[in-house]
Amino acid sequence: MAFAGMGPPVTVRQLFALMSTPVLLFVIGVAPVGMIADRRSKSLSLYLASPLTRETYLAAQAAAIFVAVCLVSVGPPLLYLAGNAVIARVGFGDALHVLRLAGKIVLSGALLAASYATLTLAVASFAKRAAAASLALFCLAGILTNVLAAAVTEGVSPYFLLIDPSGLAAELVNRVFGPDRYLPRADYYGVAGYVVALAAIAWTLLALGAAWFRYHRLVVSR
């Protein structure tokens, strides 16, 4: 989906795909640190001795990670879009197109951030150290995605891709923007959109449930 009438070097969709690597690096390197630091420094006992509950604490952490990832996933493509719109001096007709693109960017970024935030929440709940959480996230979001994509290319059923939460998030972005023939992607051929969405929702709920289970059982003052 090229930017209408201006011929920019990359489309917004392509920029979004390019941004997925920095987003992933941010998620792997930065996102789990806060939660683990709270447990390691035992500040968690101070937070839970306040009107916060375990659930509201987790919700606050999830929101914090979500907003931070959104800044990385949504911010640059939106700036790129706005910059191009200003340079091209878009008219009324193009403005609607720009708004539609902006909506897709926000939706895609939010989906990506929500997926990564819940995944981070689950991993950071169980990991004792930030490095271990980063490694686990790298394995989940980096290695698993590529291994499954390669397996599907070799003829394994594309439904196996549904066990990859990170890949599902990327596929949701694909479905929002539509296919781009210049971008490499895992082959979800034949997997219906609603199946991808349901799998993504299931992963999100599973990750949230795992985090809740861990914190529900956590003894913070004994």
Added chain:
Amino acid sequence: MTVIRGEAVRKSWGQTVALDGANFEIGKGVTGLLGPNGAGKTTLIGLILGLHKADSGTLTVLGSDPATAGPDVRGRLGYSPEHEALPPDTKAQDIVRQLAEIHGLPRKEATARASDVLQEVGLGEERLRPVGTMSTGQKQRVKLAQAMVHGPDIVLLDEPTNGLDPVQRDEMLDLIARIGSKLGMDVVLCSHLLEEVERVADAVVILDSGRVARQGLMSELAGAETELVVTLDAPDAAAKVITRLKRRKVEAREENGELVVVLTDDATYDAVRDALASAGAGVRRMGRRRLRLEDVFFDDSGSGSVASSRPEGGRR
């Protein structure tokens, strides 16, 4: 007035029984929660905060059950944990302000309150330093500051003098006494040190092996039984004096060659004077001795694991 009440409170961690049917009442003022390590003090604090649920029994904090009304109860409590619980890279002012905000104070007010309360605990100059660069004493003060920044009704302090040198300990105890008197907050002081509870507490709950060994006002537990200790010229004269005192219904006994008389009123002094004169016993030294919390504790629990700064010989 009772602010915290527990009836038959029981809590186990796996096979370990931390609280075994504890019955207690904590009133206004400063209350010492005293007991050896492993007596169940920290578990009780966790239950009061609603951080875990009791297996059985009833616990009421400020009229509510913390297990079901946790956020409301915790909003009225301040808590300073035993362990280090402050993020080392954060400035003291920031962590105190942040916790004030979590307790519902608007940011501007939280900032002002954080400054005030850090000043109150003697960290006015140090408030912009990262907690990780502070001494143990300063960290304990930051923990105290964050516990009282939102103006709670009750402040729960779990071993607040841990790791402090004697001077810092004295200062901390003075601070705690001031919180109870000047700032009008009720304080629950968890400690295994008898002396510090004696020094600042109005009342005490003594826990031993998950049970309440004894509780009550300090004046009732320790102060009522003041004794008169008389060292006689001839220790064998003590028996004669005791016989004469018993005739006048004054309780007395011999202890380590000294005559020990339980003081009930001023007339007891007259009775002692008369008994000494009538027995012809010469007096070398005479002095009053107040029963200490340590005596109460050892009488009741028989435990020797509560630390005391007094030497062995100081115990009756």
